[in-house]
Amino acid sequence: MTDQTDQVQRVAVVTGATSGIGLAVARLLAGQGHRVFIGARSAENVAATVKQLTDEGLDVDGAAVDVRDKAAIRTWIQTAVDRYGTLDVVVNNAGRSGGGVTADIADELWDDVIDTNLNSVFRVTREALTTGGMRDKNRGRIINIASTAGKQGVVLGAPYSASKHGVVGFTKALGNELAPTGITVNAVCPGYVETPMAQRVRQGYAAAYDTDEAAILEKFQAKIPLGRYSTPEEVAGLVGYLASDTAASITSQALNVCGGLGNF
Numbered sequence: 001m002t003d004q005t006d007q008v009q010r011v012a013v014v015t016g017a018t019s020g021i022g023l024a025v026a027r028l029l030a031g032q033g034h035r036v037f038i039g040a041r042s043a044e045n046v047a048a049t050v051k052q053l054t055d056e057g058l059d060v061d062g063a064a065v066d067v068r069d070k071a072a073i074r075t076w077i078q079t080a081v082d083r084y085g086t087l088d089v090v091v092n093n094a095g096r097s098g099g100g101v102t103a104d105i106a107d108e109l110w111d112d113v114i115d116t117n118l119n120s121v122f123r124v125t126r127e128a129l130t131t132g133g134m135r136d137k138n139r140g141r142i143i144n145i146a147s148t149a150g151k152q153g154v155v156l157g158a159p160y161s162a163s164k165h166g167v168v169g170f171t172k173a174l175g176n177e178l179a180p181t182g183i184t185v186n187a188v189c190p191g192y193v194e195t196p197m198a199q200r201v202r203q204g205y206a207a208a209y210d211t212d213e214a215a216i217l218e219k220f221q222a223k224i225p226l227g228r229y230s231t232p233e234e235v236a237g238l239v240g241y242l243a244s245d246t247a248a249s250i251t252s253q254a255l256n257v258c259g260g261l262g263n264f
């Protein structure tokens with residue numbers, strides 16, 4: 001699938017691209033003709049993913065980054081620019097689950113979920129606009145992977161829901177701010193997507209409700225009008241569309257990919 005309208009290949013960065021949704025996004029953007037620079041904490045997984053995608057004939061490179069670390073983010077964005085040139089597309093995808101009985105949540109868990117899921121989106125975006133050179137261009141795409149939990153409350157998921165509501169709010173504010181510049185800012189809100197994170201979430205609920213993962217899977221699937229989890233590729237499809245030229249008038253939106261789970 002090619003979406004490039006000129007000869008110059010656009011540059012995209014994707015956080016958390018060694019697994020699940022981020023990996024599908026990196027593969028799809030590269031398939032569209034972007035040069036894709038990926039990041040995640042595990043250097044070993046970044047190297048393995050770069051090799052995997054390069055072996056598929058895609059133009060992908062990457063480096064380790066912890067999106068909770070301001071200095072590491074700066075280095076990572078600079079490395080991406082040195083490798084491929086200034087940025088055209090940023091996908092803030094890295095994230096973690098996290099919750100429990102709210103009265104029992106430790107400060108460390110709360111802070112880590114907010115740092116990983118929300119503060120990172122601001123910091124990576126700021127660095128992409130400055131060090132990444134996006135603010136000097138007349139076209140750009142910032143795409144934040146939020147969640148339907150960023151629009152509705154998730155029981156036993158207060159820190160996660162709070163972080164994702166924050167991502168949606170940040171997206172709407174920055175989208176309005178940057179609209180005159182040609183840079184669009186949107187959130188993609190997955191519902192339940194079959195990834196390693198989804199497996200960990202089911203394990204957590206099975207422990208909290210003293211049941212097994214199969215029972216949790218059945219309970220979750222029953223809530224989804226479509227009757228099944230979405231795939232990472234289905235989420236990536238919307239990211240790819242938002243990155244395209246045709247999506248130039250879509251900004252400040254939070255769009256669900258959720259099999260009907262979310263209604264707004």
Ligand SMILES: NC(=O)c1ccc[n+]([C@@H]2O[C@H](COP(=O)([O-])OP(=O)(O)OC[C@H]3O[C@@H](n4cnc5c(N)ncnc54)[C@H](OP(=O)(O)O)[C@@H]3O)[C@@H](O)[C@H]2O)c1
Pocket residue numbers: 015016017018019020021022039040041042045065066067068093094095096097116145146147148189190191192193194195196197198
């Ligand atoms: N799966 C779902 O049902 C679902 C639903 C709604 C929203 N989402 C959102 O979609 C995004 C991706 O989720 P997923 O299900 O694909 O998760 P996943 O399979 O667990 O993958 C998470 C990715 O993020 C990276 N990562 C985690 N913490 C990081 C950090 N501090 N710095 C840099 N990279 C980090 C991981 O690599 P390392 O561990 O090596 O860092 C991995 O590459 C998340 O923002 C999540 O909240 C998922």
